[in-house]
Amino acid sequence: MQRSEHRILTTHTGSLPRPPALTRLYARRVRGEPVEEAAIAAAGREALHAIVPRQIECGLDVINNGEQQREAFALYLRHRLSGIGGRGERRGWADVDAYPEFKAAFQQQSAAREAVSNTEHLPAAIGPVAYLDRGAVEAECADFRAALAGFEGRYAEAFLTAPSPGIVATTVQNRHYDTEQAYLDALGEALRVEYEAIVGAGFLLQLDCPDLALERHSAYRDRPLADFLGFCERVVATINRALAKVPRERVRLHVCWGNYEGPHDADVPLADILPVLLTAKVGGLVLPFANPRHAHEYRCFERMPLAADQVLVAGVIDTLTNFVEHPEVVADRIERVARVVGDPRRVLAGTDCGFDTAAGRGRVAADVVWAKLRALSEGARIASRRLFGGG
Template identity: 45%
Template sequence: MKRSTERILTTHTGSLPRPPDLTAMLESMDGGSALDPAAFDGRVRRAVADIVRQQVDAGVDIVNDGEQGKVGYSTYVRHRLTGFGGKSGVPSRADWADFPEAAARAERRSAVSRPACDGPIEWQDRGAVQKDVANLRAALEGVRPTEAFMTAASPGVIAHFLRNEYYPSREAYLARLVDVMKEEYDAIHRAGFVLQVDCPDLAMGRHLAFPSLSNAEFVKIAEANVEALNHALRDIPPDRMRLHLCWGNYEGPHHRDIPLREIIHVALKARPQALSLEGANPRHEHEWVVFREVRLPEEKILIPGVLDSTTNFIEHPELVAQRLVRYAEVVGRERVIAGTDCGFATFGRSTLQVEPEIAWAKFTSMAEGARLASQQLWR
C-alpha cells in the first residue's frame, strides 16, 4: 500500500455517484426485475471507465470502480449468494427516535431491499467479482493513478443489514459469512488491488442494531466481529488492506454514536494496515485528539475523512489542509492519507444526499487541501 512519502495522498471511501440510467437498472434489478445481462454488464463497464477518469481528473490519487455495479455497499451480496429470501426490514435509528417530530418530517429516500438469511449460504455468482476486477483493470488502462483499491462488505456489516433467520446463532451466521466472503477478499487481493473491507458494524451497529446494550456490551460484539474478520483475511498481507469504520452515512442527530475512544482499540486489532474513519462531520471531527491518547501502532496508516459525505457544503481547501495537518502532527505525515467520511452513493438509488456535481467539486477541494497541507508539512 502506498504511503504519503513525498506529499499527502488522496482517496475516498468507495461509492461514487452512478449515471441515472445505471441507477434505474440497479433499482429495477433489486426490485426483482430481470435485466438483459449483456446490456447491464456493458453499462457497468462504461460507467467504471468514466468514473476512474473522473477521479483522476479531480485529483484523487488512490482510485476505485466507484461501486458502479453494486446496488449497495453491503446488500450487494444478496445478488451473489444463495440463502437470502427472507425480509429484514429497516431498523429504527436510536438517535432519530429521541426526536419524533423531526423523524416524522425527515425525508424518506428510496430504499434498497434488505432480505433476511432464510437458507444455507452458498455462492451462486462467483463470476461477479471477476467482472468487477476486469472492469477496473480495463478502466485503468491509459490513466495513471497512484494506486487502485476495491471494496467488499465485511461479515459483520452483512450480518447487520441482512438479518439471520436460518443459522442457530449469530456466531454460526458470522462463521458462514467468513467462509464465503473469504473467496471474494482473496480474489481482490490476487488481482493486485488493495482490498478495503467495509466495517460500519464496529461503530454504527451500536445505535442502529444494539441500542439497548451498554457500550461495554457492544464492544464485546465488535470484538467478535473483528475476530471473525481477521480469520477471513488471514491469507492477505496487512499492507494490502484497509478498513473503513463509520457511524452511519446519513444526516441526523448522531448524538447516540459510540465515541471513537471506546472502540478504537477494537478497530486497531483488525489486520488491515490502514484505517479509514470519519473526521469531517460535526459529530466526529473533534476525535482527532483520540490519537494523542491512543498510540497508533507503527505499521498502521490513517485515512481520516476530510470531506463530509452527507452535506452539500463544499469544504474550503484551507479547512481540508487544517484537518490533515492535525492528524499528521500527531501520527506523522507519512501515515496520513486524505479521505472522505463515507461514500457519496452508498446505495444505488435515485435520491442522493449530496448532488453528484457537488461531490466532484468536493474532491477537487480535497486535492487542493492536500496540496496545501503538503506544502506546510514538507517545507
C-alpha cells in the first residue's frame, strides 16, 4: 500500500455512479423479473471501461472498478455463495425510527427510485455457505486488469472491495447455523477465497465493514454497548483468520455508520469502537471525517494512534450531499488529520463512503460526484504544498 511520500495521495471508498440502464437491469433482477444475464454482463463491462478513465481524469491516485459489475457492495454475494436464498429480514435504524416525520419522507423518497435496496428483497442463509466458483472473482479481476490497460503510469495503485463477514451476517439473516459464531466462521472461510484472489491478482483489498459501526443502531440497538463490542471483536477475529495468507500491507479496512442521509444521532462514537478496529491485521483504516456527525473524530488518534506501519485514509468529501466542497475546505480537513497522525506520509485523502453503494441509491447526482472528486484532488494539491513544501 503506497504512502503519500511526496504529496497527499487521493482515493475514494469504492462505489461510483452506475449508468441508469445498468441500474435498471440490476433492480429488475433483484425484484425477480426476467433479465438476460448476458445483457447485465455486457453493460457491466461497458460501465467498467468508462469508469476507469473518469477517475484518472479527476486526478485520483488509487482507483478501482467503481463496483460497476456488482448490484450492491455486499449483496452481490448472493450470486457467488451457496446456501443463500429465500427471503430474509433486517432491523431498521434507530435514528430513523426516532423521527417519524423524517422516516415517512425517507421511505417515500426511497420508494420512488428505480434502485437496488440494501434493506428490501433480502435473501437469507438457508443452507451451508461456501464460495461457489473462484472463477467469478477471478473474472472480475481480469476485467478490471483489462480496463486498466493503457493507463499505466497515470495512477498509483488499484484496489477492489469485498465485504466483511459481519455485514453479510447481519444483512443476510441466518436461518441455518446453530450459532452466530458458526455462521461467521462459514462466511469467513467463504470470503477468504475472494480476499486472497483480489490480492493475488495484484490489487489492494479494501474490506467494507460498516457492521463495525452501523450495527450498533441496527441489530444491537436495544442491547448494551458491551454486547455490540463483543460482536465487533468476533467479526475482527474472523477477518483476521480469513486474512491469514494476505500481507497486512495489502489491505485497508473501511468502517462507517451507514451511507444514508439521516439524523445519525444514535451512532456509536468512534472512540468506543476504535480499540477493536486497531486489532485488525490490516495496513490502514478508511474512515469518514467529512459528514457533520463524525467530522471531529479524527482527534481520537491523539489518544489511540495507528500502528507505526499503518496509514489512514481520511474521508474529506461527504458522499450524501450535492454541495461541492471548496478545495480549501478539503485541504484544511487533510491538514487537521495529518497533524493528529503526526506524519503526512501516512495520510491519504478520500471520501466518506461510496457514492452508489447499492445501484441507484446514490444521493449525489453523477455530474456532481465528478466535481466533488476534482475538488478532492485540488484540495490534496493545496494541502501537499503546505505539508511537504514546494510550489
